[in-house]
Amino acid sequence: MIFTKKALGIEICNDGARIVLVSGKHDMPTLNAFSAASFPADTMKFSLREPNILNPKAFVAVIRELHLKLTAHAGQVSLSLPDSTGRTMLLDIETRFKSRDEGADIIRWKLKKNYPFDINEAHLDYQVIQEKETGEVSLLVSLISKPVVRQYEDLLVEAGLEPNRIDFTTFNLFALFSQRLDLSENALLVTCHDDVVGILIFYNGRLEFCRIKEVSGGISEPNRIFREINSSFLIFNEKFPGHSPAEAFCVYSEVDAEAVRALVAEATGIEPVLLDTERVVVRDNCPGSDGKTLRRYAAALGAAARNF
Helix, strand or coil, rough: CCCEEEEEEEEEEEEEEEEEEEEEECCEEEEEEEEECCCCCEEEEEEEEEEEEEHHHHHHHHHHHHHHHCCCCCCCCEECCCCCHHHEEEEEECCCCCHHHHHHHHHHHCCCCCCCCCCHHEEEEEEEEEECCCCCCCEEEEEHHHHHHHHHHHHHHHCCCEEEHHHHHHHHHHCCCCCHHHHCCCEEHHHHHCCCCEEEEECCCEEEEEEEEECHHHHCCCCHHHHHHHHHHHHHHHCCCCCCCEEEEEEEEECCCHHHHHHHHHCCCCEEEEECCCCCCCCCCCCCCCCCHHHHCHHHHHEEEECC
């Protein structure tokens, strides 16, 4: 008998938690089951510095119940956390480094005066984007407070799960559509998921610009979303003249796809392609998994697919 590998993904968000069980492949996961639940009032308070979970007992109970609903044997889980719980940035450093630990030390030294808590108390991860002929190195850096991430890890273990991958929501959305985006070397990606807008711009296949902003009210505040996209696009063009993207893409969780498309087109002058979760996820006898549901669970799906 051939056993199909299955993977779990959980998104922690403003209105609770969303969990999915998937099988198949990274570039085309199959949704087997999904569920969502709200946390009781005053369970969560998202913060950069302090542990986010104010009521650990309630948090564990909700996560355990969601897991049991899926009747899933998979214990390992990829976790998607709100972008507001940490920081992601592009950073240039002047010299190359000999090891990963040396690179982390250089990043901490460069950021120590500009971060809202002790940089030595942050879990730091980074990816080399480009090594320039001048000796400079461009990096994509992610930071999250150790007490914040440790609390999530400990309580997931208490709920019977083993967290093996943790990332922020915007990059889990990117992961779900990465195969399609890899086909375009010069592209703009706008993510509108719940109340968070992400603007990622790629040139020659490399990430050159990253801005992630919470916009309270989401798509119901189109003027604010327009300003975020427009100002980001202007800043990018000033910093990188001649590197304008040739294509634009949108990932959205809201029902009104046309509104999202129109905002991006007006702000950038580029007619965007709408990336729909229905095109990259197989629904295998999974009742209730319509297009609206799949878009809502996109971050959890992107997180789960990383385990393949």
